[in-house]
Amino acid sequence: MEGSTHKPTAVDGPRRTTSLLARRSPLAAPARQLEALAEVDLRDPSGESADFDVSLARAGVGDLRASKLEIFQVNVGKLCNMACRHCHVDAGPDRTDAMMSLETMDAVLRAMEISGAHTVDITGGAPELHPHFRPFVEKARAAGKHVIDRCNLTILMVRKYRDLPQWLADHQVEVVASLPHYRRLNTDAQRGDGTFERSIEALRRLNGVGYGQGDPTRILTLMSNPAGAFLGGCQEALERDFKARLLSDHGVSFDRLFALNNMPIARFLEWLLEKGNLQGYMQKLLDAFNPAAVEGLMCKNTLSVSWDGRVYDCDFNQMLALEAKTNDGQALHVRDFDPQRYAQRRVTTARHCYGCTAGAGSSCAGTTS
Amino acid sequence: METYYRPEDLKRFAEVAEGNKELARKFFDYYGEVFKAGALSEREKSLIALAVAHTIQCPYCIDAYSSDSLEKGADLEQMTEAIHVATAIRGGASLVHGVQMLEHVKKQAM
Numbered sequence: 001m002e003g004s005t006h007k008p009t010a011v012d013g014p015r016r017t018t019s020l021l022a023r024r025s026p027l028a029a030p031a032r033q034l035e036a037l038a039e040v041d042l043r044d045p046s047g048e049s050a051d052f053d054v055s056l057a058r059a060g061v062g063d064l065r066a067s068k069l070e071i072f073q074v075n076v077g078k079l080c081n082m083a084c085r086h087c088h089v090d091a092g093p094d095r096t097d098a099m100m101s102l103e104t105m106d107a108v109l110r111a112m113e114i115s116g117a118h119t120v121d122i123t124g125g126a127p128e129l130h131p132h133f134r135p136f137v138e139k140a141r142a143a144g145k146h147v148i149d150r151c152n153l154t155i156l157m158v159r160k161y162r163d164l165p166q167w168l169a170d171h172q173v174e175v176v177a178s179l180p181h182y183r184r185l186n187t188d189a190q191r192g193d194g195t196f197e198r199s200i201e202a203l204r205r206l207n208g209v210g211y212g213q214g215d216p217t218r219i220l221t222l223m224s225n226p227a228g229a230f231l232g233g234c235q236e237a238l239e240r241d242f243k244a245r246l247l248s249d250h251g252v253s254f255d256r257l258f259a260l261n262n263m264p265i266a267r268f269l270e271w272l273l274e275k276g277n278l279q280g281y282m283q284k285l286l287d288a289f290n291p292a293a294v295e296g297l298m299c300k301n302t303l304s305v306s307w308d309g310r311v312y313d314c315d316f317n318q319m320l321a322l323e324a325k326t327n328d329g330q331a332l333h334v335r336d337f338d339p340q341r342y343a344q345r346r347v348t349t350a351r352h353c354y355g356c357t358a359g360a361g362s363s364c365a366g367t368t369s
Numbered sequence: 370m371e372t373y374y375r376p377e378d379l380k381r382f383a384e385v386a387e388g389n390k391e392l393a394r395k396f397f398d399y400y401g402e403v404f405k406a407g408a409l410s411e412r413e414k415s416l417i418a419l420a421v422a423h424t425i426q427c428p429y430c431i432d433a434y435s436s437d438s439l440e441k442g443a444d445l446e447q448m449t450e451a452i453h454v455a456t457a458i459r460g461g462a463s464l465v466h467g468v469q470m471l472e473h474v475k476k477q478a479m
Contacts, residue, residue, distance in 0.1 A: 181442070181444060183444050183446070183447075185444045185445060185446055186444045186445075226439065226440070227444075228439060230436055230439045230440050231440050232440070233411070233412075233440045233441045233442050234411065234441075237406060237410060237411050237412065237441070237442070238442045240410070241410070241412060241442055
């Protein structure tokens with residue numbers, strides 16, 4: 001059985017909370033999350049109950065369909081040394097139940113090769129904790145793919161993984177690192193006490209092996225999302241602030257910043273419900289609905305594979321168990337992957353999709369691209 | 370409960386155009402221009418707005434620019450420093466009049 005061969009590991013890391021699964025929260029079930037979103041009294045400008053596909057149609061966008069597949073995203077498992085308040089994966093130190101098997105990894109590599117995608121985007125959890133992370137990266141690189149490691153930064157400060165910056169640099173892996181803010185307060189509020197300090201030190205180490213200095217083989221991208229129920233601001237303006245402050249306050253540099261909104265699912269959904277913020281946040285996302293953001297959505301050029309080998313339009317749908325459908329309406333396991341059957345497929349949508357289309361107005365293009 | 374300030378009225382701001390569309394258009398165009406990034410960043414302008422909002426004690430503005438400051442990437446510590454700037458100027462404005470008092474006292478008292 002998948003996942004059963006992995007023993008729990010006690011890896012050091014900051015914690016803000018514990019997983020929904022560990023707490024046996026009803027919200028651990030994707031169906032309950034979808035229900036909670038559907039229950040929100042959310043009205044579109046015409047006063048009708050908001051529906052994402054209807055919003056697209058009213059904006060003249062039509063069906064949300066995939067275009068050319070460029071990125072193969074792989075969630076190798078939900079095990080993480082951290083437990084962030086907003087985690088949409090419900091990852092954490094206890095999540096050894098959800099780790100990709102070697103068989104599935106091999107199937108992913110085969111699928112990736114026939115997919116035509118130029119990039120393999122490896123995520124988790126902390127993907128580096130997967131015992132086969134390094135061989136997996138090596139095989140993807142050998143197949144000529146650009147590889148992205150979605151890194152929580154603090155893992156690079158754990159003794160066993162301190163050689164990773166050099167190893168990632170040697171393999172020309174792009175590091176996409178989470179850092180909600182260039183100051184401690186909002187970073188630690190979201191990700192746990194001590195996160196900021198360790199993250200800055202990890203960034204220093206990445207800089208030390210050549211990351212974040214404009215070298216296209218050593219790209220360091222930062223990923224920022226708001227520490228609360230507000231929208232991520234203008235990406236370009238935030239990038240300017242992040243670059244200036246991280247350099248002046250801490251002497252660290254990076255190549256580019258992505259600013260994304262928090263998805264109202266999993267632990268962020270739990271937080272919204274606890275604070276009585278769900279209605280207000282959903283309305284905020286709907287009010288900021290921007291049809292121009294649709295072209296840049298990840299579901300247009302990405303397929304996302306879960307630890308158990310299922311295929312999704314994006315990793316948010318993955319967490320909600322909304323599988324991608326082939327053009328003849330089938331959900332396939334990655335071992336049966338056939339790129340033709342997914343070409344121009346209709347993307348599976350629900351109300352959480354408003355999270356990806358909010359903001360990024362014309363003066364601030366590129367937030368979701 | 371009857372109250373002069375209702376949070377939902379903030380969203381209805383544009384309705385003030387009803388009595389004079391042209392002046393409203395000019396005001397909102399100007400307002401939009403003011404907050405665009407220029408010599409100051411949008412974040413800096415939002416923090417100034419937040420400080421002014423506290424000075425004039427406008428509940429709508431405090432709601433609006435608390436959210437806006439967060440969205441522009443400010444954190445609670447930066448926002449708190451901004452309103453202390455407003456507080457210092459406001460308090461200082463009282464205190465600096467103490468010189469006038471002092472002159473008065475010096476002239477009248479032994």
